[in-house]
Amino acid sequence: xxxxxxxxxxxxITIFFTGCIVIAHDxxxxxxxxxxxxxxxxxxxxxxITIVLFMLFLGLLLGSKNARKSLRVYDIKLWxxxxxxxxxxxxxxxxxxxxxxxxxx
Amino acid sequence: xxxxxxxxxLVYERWVGHALIAIIGLVLMIxxxxxxxxxxGRIKRSSGNVFKLHKRGGIYFGxxxxxxxxxxxxxxxxxxxxxxxxxxxxxxxxxxxxVVLQLIPSLxxxxxxxxxRLHKIVGYALAPILVIxxxxxxxxxxxxxTKSDLVLLHSISGGLAALALVWILLEMLHPTDRSxxxxxxxxxFAAFLVTAGCWIAGGYNYLTVYGSQVKPxxxxxxxxxxxxxxxxAKEHIFVFLPIIAFALSxxxxxxxxDVFLSDAKYRRALAMIACLAxxxxxxxxxxxxxxxxxGKTGMEV
Numbered sequence: 018x019x020x021x022x023x024x025x026x027x028x029x030i031t032i033f034f035t036g037c038i039v040i041a042h043d044x045x046x047x048x049x050x051x052x053x054x055x056x057x058x059x060x061x062x063x064x065x066i067t068i069v070l071f072m073l074f075l076g077l078l079l080g081s082k083n084a085r086k087s088l089r090v091y092d093i094k095l096w097x098x099x100x101x102x103x104x105x106x107x108x109x110x111x112x113x114x115x116x117x118x119x120x121x122x
Numbered sequence: 123x124x125x126x127x128x129x130x131x132l133v134y135e136r137w138v139g140h141a142l143i144a145i146i147g148l149v150l151m152i153x154x155x156x157x158x159x160x161x162x163g164r165i166k167r168s169s170g171n172v173f174k175l176h177k178r179g180g181i182y183f184g185x186x187x188x189x190x191x192x193x194x195x196x197x198x199x200x201x202x203x204x205x206x207x208x209x210x211x212x213x214x215x216x217x218x219x220x221v222v223l224q225l226i227p228s229l230x231x232x233x234x235x236x237x238x239r240l241h242k243i244v245g246y247a248l249a250p251i252l253v254i255x256x257x258x259x260x261x262x263x264x265x266x267x268t269k270s271d272l273v274l275l276h277s278i279s280g281g282l283a284a285l286a287l288v289w290i291l292l293e294m295l296h297p298t299d300r301s302x303x304x305x306x307x308x309x310x311f312a313a314f315l316v317t318a319g320c321w322i323a324g325g326y327n328y329l330t331v332y333g334s335q336v337k338p339x340x341x342x343x344x345x346x347x348x349x350x351x352x353x354x355a356k357e358h359i360f361v362f363l364p365i366i367a368f369a370l371s372x373x374x375x376x377x378x379x380d381v382f383l384s385d386a387k388y389r390r391a392l393a394m395i396a397c398l399a400x401x402x403x404x405x406x407x408x409x410x411x412x413x414x415x416x417g418k419t420g421m422e423v
Contacts, residue, residue, distance in 0.1 A: 021373050021376050021377055022373070022391075024368075024369040024372045024373045024376075025369050025370075025373055025391075025395065027369065028365045028366055028368070028369035031365055032362045032365060032366075035361060035362065035365075036362075039358040039361075043354070043358075058329060060325070060328065060329070060357055060358075061325075061329070063358065063361055064321070064325070064361055067361050067362075067364075067365060071365050071368070093387070093388050093391040093392075094387055094390075094391050096391075097391035097392070097394050097395050098391075098394075100366070100369070100395060100398070101394060101395070101398050104362055104366070104398060104402075107359075107362065108355075108359050108362075111355055111358055111359055112351070112355050112359075115350065115351045115354050115355055116351055118350075119347055119350045119351055122350075
């Protein structure tokens with residue numbers, strides 16, 4: 018299957034958006050409270066959002082040939098590198114945000 | 123797993139002896155398994171007499187398991203406890219018996235043809251048992267006393283997921299005709315363990331036990347940063363892991379066998395993703411040990 022990097026691409030995009038949500042919810046108390054109000058706990062909300070985003074991007078990429086073509090999902094090397102870079106950047110971003118907040122407090 | 127155990131040992135000096143034993147045991151096990159897989163043609167043979175290396179590795183591994191069991195027995199006797207009173211000790215005894223059953227017939231049977239299949243199955247079965255025992259030892263040494271059995275299930279799942287990811291890595295690096303089928307099985311295991319054992323069981327523990335019992339102890343203790351930074355980072359960074367495990371698993375399940383065998387670039391890309399997932403599992407292991415030890419120390423004060 019030439020475009021089996023679709024799943025890797027979906028994971029990379031999902032992790033990027035989830036990472037942004039996590040950083041935003043750590044930075045903004047209001048956003049964190051709204052996430053907590055959504056399911057009862059902010060962590061459950063983030064988990065649910067992650068699953069929904071993954072399914073959404075997967076559906077989008079599997080359903081649209083144009084999206085696959087424009088995102089070059091046939092290129093496994095590109096998307097595996099993107100997944101690694103995005104994951105590591107988001108990890109560092111989350112960690113930096115938490116350290117900054119701890120030091121500020 | 124070896125890196126995680128080494129890291130934990132560096133953080134907690136009192137755990138250095140146990141960590142060294144776990145690391146050496148796991149390294150020897152990997153060596154024996156790898157040479158065994160080379161003998162069966164599962165992975166590419168290296169030069170030299172592989173059978174001799176496998177036999178020698180097996181003997182060293184057996185001797186080491188016997189020695190570490192004796193060391194465990196000695197430690198337990200020093201504390202006035204029976205070695206079989208703990209699950210770690212019982213598993214240690216099971217491992218010792220399996221190793222003896224693997225070694226003795228191999229050394230003394232002249233015609234090993236009929237015994238080979240059993241030897242192979244028991245050999246592979248030994249790997250998860252040893253990982254479970256090492257995780258249990260980790261639990262006893264660092265975590266015990268602070269949490270429920272759910273944490274034990276959580277850490278064992280992490281250890282086995284790490285093993286499954288190493289398995290995927292080996293299949294990617296040394297491809298044979300049946301490598302893809304085996305890598306698929308390993309990836310299903312990894313996805314299941316990460317989801318059920320790490321995400322659901324760990325999440326349930328985090329939402330119930332951790333928040334009410336451990337978190338207040340850490341926040342009022344001398345190291346509140348362990349919750350504020352390490353735990354907060356762990357709970358959110360972890361969420362990426364099941365997505366990576368699922369993406370890897372689905373990619374392997376739809377991958378064409380010919381592409382897998384002929385395209386080294388593809389295999390390298392998948393190996394890199396398996397490495398990323400493995401790194402994250404080990405990081406979670408290390409973070410979990412730091413959190414549990416801080417909680418345990420806080421509760422003891």
